Amino acid sequence: MPKTDTILSAKSLHYFLQLIDTMNYTQAAQILGITQPALTQQVKKLEHAIGAPLFGQMGKKLYLTEAGKEMETAAVELLNTINGVVSDIQEYTQADKGHISVGILNSLQSNIFYQFLGEFNKKYPDVTFTINYFDRKELWRRLDTNQVDMAIMYLPDNTKKEDTNLRHQYNYESFYDDKLVILTHKTTFEAGESYPVSRFVNRKWVAYPDNFYLTPLMHGYFGKKNKPIIPIKIGSTKELIKMAENSDYDTFITQSYYDAHRYEIDSTNLTPIYLKEEHGFTISYVYRKGKLEIPRMQNLLKEWEKFLDKHQNFSKLLVDQIKS
Template identity: 35%
Template structure:
């Protein structure tokens, strides 16, 4: 016969419980988990029977955590932290030249420099297998928390994360968000005030994407109306092509503009005040002590010491231009 502990921890019940605490909605949680709502309800009731107390209660249509639910949530996070620490401790004893490295990369990031490094890294370390995962911010943080991602590559600062205690970061480079347009009247203008960017509709990243929030915050802080966004896409190339073929404005990272072979024809301006952020590695504390992770970060540093991030982009563009001829 299974013990109470086995009944809780030998199934997916805790995963279901955590997902429900994030959405506080049975229907949404079930959809994310890929199960039916009755199946989710059954698992939660099973967990409540084992612990001997209700974990949730309802106020009208809103779901709330009970005191027992808060205790279970804290305990579950502690369990995952212990498992992650044990995994990291074991991996710290492994070889620097074998194994896997999983990178969670923000989907809106231009990746050509990272791809160039991956090629060079593989030639030197053929026994280490790299996997690039293009993800949303939420997927990245979930992957870091569950130890499914070794290193995240994302934009910082990120105010959506309230508890930075379990994580460390390492800056890759500083980035500017540039105003992009097709307006001949603005050609040659190096700087532009936010209020001067509202006379055309915009195309932008989806709601809650990092750069979408950066734009909203910048306009809010300057007490300027928000841009009228008429289309949204997840990738910078999609945004650029829509902007190029419509009478619209947008904002894209400087690195994306520098990565295009037609960059000299793109009309850009720096926002006034500037919208700046950092491209950074993010990882669980002490993850960089694992030999293969430490080696990866060290080789990436040397890669950028030889030629910095934007110089690497220039090399890539020059190669593309030569192929075009």
């Protein structure tokens, strides 16, 4: 075993940094609550371990040698790492402290989650959150690499070529059945009715970029022979609808977004209808199965289920949020 394994302890590094703060053995020993010989012995052990003096002396004044300066940088980094690991382990075992990272699909209507987050934060103020939006591919990558603790997304998702990973590596729960709403300029259609996709083969669309969930979904309904004609792609649902209103292009959005914003959409210009071929999809939360071992994640999911039970009428909640 290398001699540094037994010398570079957190205690010896702490003693070393304390001596740097005071540059006085007597004062440092008093602050540490040890004897001056004990402090001197720890410093000598460090110097013996690295094979160079850490301190020099001019008259009665101490100064750091070049080796001491290098050791100071390393000691700070090592102690920060040790303290960080200890803090993480302590937080890992607590339900009311720690940090949770949430990734949300970039085209998802997520107002309901923010309402839940507000209630949760009041109850558990020591649990902190980071919320970020990603496209489907990046969201899965961050789940796979443990960079987000939980994802809120649409399922099924063809980013995963098969559902093996979803079954064996992840837990997931659906909390809202969503579907596609077509906003069309065709005046011969009745609002709320369903029509075959063949009626839209020659229509032009303003749509989401290809990496958003709904665009590949629409391509799937059209099939390989008849791809939708999409001259303009916009990543913002609000701007997408505005573009459709100010042009002769049709567009498609989710039912959840439509329910929340229907009073903002020009119904005299755009008629909401559905596709007969549409199968629907769900808004779901997804997390790695190992996350259930973390008490704060267990607590988050428990409170989330309570919140959903309290607000079973999801669509009404979305509309109420917009009106309030």
